[in-house]
Amino acid sequence: MTKHIFVTGGVVSSLGKGITAASLGHLLKARGYKVTMQKMDPYLNVDPGTMSPFQHGEVFVTEDGHEGDLDLGHYERFIDENLSRESNFTQGSIYQTLISRERRGDFLGGTVQVIPHVTDAIKERLTRIAEQSNADIVISEIGGTVGDIESTPFIEAVRQFKKQHNPQDVVFVHCALVPYIPAAHEVKTKPCQHSVKELRSLGVQPDFIVCRSDHDVNQQLREKIALFCDVPLDHVVNCLDAPSIYDVPLALHEQGFDTAVLEKLGLEKGEADLTNLNKFLSDVENCDGEVDIAIVGKYTDLHDAYLSVIEALTHAGVFHGKTVNSHLVNGEELNEGNVDEVLSKFDGILVPGGFGVRAFEGKILAAKYAREHKVPFLGICLGLQAAVVEYARHVAGLEGATSTEFDEEAQYPVIDLMPEQEDVENKGGTMRLGAYPCKVKPGSRAAEIYGEELIYERHRHRYEVNNAFRDALTDAGLVISGLSPDDRLVEMVEIPEHPWYVASQGHPEFKSRPWKTHPLFRGFVGAAIEQKFN
Ligand code: GLN
Numbered sequence: 405m406t407k408h409i410f411v412t413g414g415v416v417s418s419l420g421k422g423i424t425a426a427s428l429g430h431l432l433k434a435r436g437y438k439v440t441m442q443k444m445d446p447y448l449n450v451d452p453g454t455m456s457p458f459q460h461g462e463v464f465v466t467e468d469g470h471e472g473d474l475d476l477g478h479y480e481r482f483i484d485e486n487l488s489r490e491s492n493f494t495q496g497s498i499y500q501t502l503i504s505r506e507r508r509g510d511f512l513g514g515t516v517q518v519i520p521h522v523t524d525a526i527k528e529r530l531t532r533i534a535e536q537s538n539a540d541i542v543i544s545e546i547g548g549t550v551g552d553i554e555s556t557p558f559i560e561a562v563r564q565f566k567k568q569h570n571p572q573d574v575v576f577v578h579c580a581l582v583p584y585i586p587a588a589h590e591v592k593t594k595p596c597q598h599s600v601k602e603l604r605s606l607g608v609q610p611d612f613i614v615c616r617s618d619h620d621v622n623q624q625l626r627e628k629i630a631l632f633c634d635v636p637l638d639h640v641v642n643c644l645d646a647p648s649i650y651d652v653p654l655a656l657h658e659q660g661f662d663t664a665v666l667e668k669l670g671l672e673k674g675e676a677d678l679t680n681l682n683k684f685l686s687d688v689e690n691c692d693g694e695v696d697i698a699i700v701g702k703y704t705d706l707h708d709a710y711l712s713v714i715e716a717l718t719h720a721g722v723f724h725g726k727t728v729n730s731h732l733v734n735g736e737e738l739n740e741g742n743v744d745e746v747l748s749k750f751d752g753i754l755v756p757g758g759f760g761v762r763a764f765e766g767k768i769l770a771a772k773y774a775r776e777h778k779v780p781f782l783g784i785c786l787g788l789q790a791a792v793v794e795y796a797r798h799v800a801g802l803e804g805a806t807s808t809e810f811d812e813e814a815q816y817p818v819i820d821l822m823p824e825q826e827d828v829e830n831k832g833g834t835m836r837l838g839a840y841p842c843k844v845k846p847g848s849r850a851a852e853i854y855g856e857e858l859i860y861e862r863h864r865h866r867y868e869v870n871n872a873f874r875d876a877l878t879d880a881g882l883v884i885s886g887l888s889p890d891d892r893l894v895e896m897v898e899i900p901e902h903p904w905y906v907a908s909q910g911h912p913e914f915k916s917r918p919w920k921t922h923p924l925f926r927g928f929v930g931a932a933i934e935q936k937f938n
Pocket of ligand 1: 756757758759760784785786787809864865866867868
């Protein structure tokens with residue numbers, strides 16, 4: 405029988421309950437259990453794919469091409485497992501399925517209702533992921549905050565789920581803010597108590613309470629929470645703001661959180677193997693020197709919009725024993741007049757993925773600056789497209805070249821819609837998504853970086869390098885170093901006489917893990933370090 409852990413959030417959102425859930429996942433895996441994770445999102449979008457990164461941060465893409473919540477990225481990085489489209493569903497997707505069944509007549513004249521139909525469909529997903537993953541433990545995080553109208557069906561579904569299972573097989577973890585009030589010099593437990601009261605009014609008694617705070621929640625306060633919320637004292641766990649998210653699992657472990665959870669689930673508690681985590685944390689400690697990388701994008705007011713890119717850069721830095729400082733540079737604010745001044749501060753330039761014309765010219769300027777000044781450059785997805793447009797305009801002599809995403813009438817459409825996208829009208833879930841193979845050109849930098857002939861990266865795009873311009877680009881010196889196995893699609897390009905200039909149509913950032921750094925990020929950051937220090 406699979407065990408289930410449900411993680412809810414209290415008081416406010418953006419508490420980092422995804423990190424808490426992922427940290428618990430890491431610890432339980434370290435105890436030898438097969439763990440999988442999922443995120444249930446109460447909003448009505450069918451998936452996050454159509455949402456602006458300003459709404460919920462980056463869209464994380466799984467191997468099998470699901471456009472998912474960014475917490476999936478934390479889960480993959482912390483439990484070091486590939487997740488799938490089973491690992492994330494929204495209330496919108498539940499309603500979509502139910503309503504199409506209703507239209508088909510599947511309900512034979514019955515009334516379709518939140519209880520039991522929506523709650524049954526949610527429980528179905530809980531059972532399905534358990535069966536498909538064959539995991540010992542499934543950790544499911546409920547998005548939003550307890551008390552939200554839209555998350556109520558999820559709370560009700562997990563309440564029923566617990567009733568229908570052996571009590572030892574289901575555990576509830578409630579993660580709540582315990583704020584420090586500066587004027588009173590006091591940490592206050594009342595909001596946490598209230599959110600537990602709210603949860604209990606919905607029929608769910610938490611087994612554990614994780615106190616998210618920027619101040620120590622001392623024993624006395626924890627006793628208060630334990631008493632008011634009806635949980636044993638050792639089930640009230642502190643989760644202080646930490647220097648890095650990768651410190652959180654250890655902090656929880658030191659308080660015996662994983663031990664207590666396993667006890668509650670009636671599972672054996674073998675030694676936790678924290679070798680990889682400890683090694684990573686000591687490598688972080690031992691980092692000596694730093695490099696500054698510019699991420700030239702458009703959603704620069706929101707760090708989470710480029711979360712996986714920033715994480716991948718951090719991992720690569722730690723691999724090389726250097727701290728990477730990632731700086732978000734707004735491409736919209738770059739122009740011919742200031743580009744040198746703005747970008748000369750950086751040891752490497754990265755142009756990440758994106759949609760829409762805003763900031764595109766700035767990304768082109770960044771690619772040009774990196775090419776001309778021999779600054780290490782990594783282009784990802786739209787970043788590859790910007791690099792190709794730049795090369796076309798300024799080296800291949802195709803003045804005004806651009807992507808048809810931005811100008812359908814372009815004279816030199818060096819980036820064009822993929823043929824299979826031509827008749828696509830719906831926006832949701834219709835891009836080229838998920839892992840696709842790429843043949844790497846022998847002798848190229850890409851080949852040296854990957855050390856393999858056939859590689860796989862995760863994709864999320866509608867446009868590609870226009871094959872009609874391949875010769876013009878390669879005649880001018882651009883090297884196409886990665887192609888789809890049928891040779892139809894350009895997957896990677898590079899500039900051979902540049903110290904390190906590589907771009908990829910796929911998104912390598914989704915595959916980087918703290919202790920399995922991604923070769924492209926390793927190479928890119930390594931080149932930035934080489935230039936700065938040698
Ligand atoms: N907008 C571009 C396309 O659809 C790039 C997408 C991306 O960077 N993820 O092809």
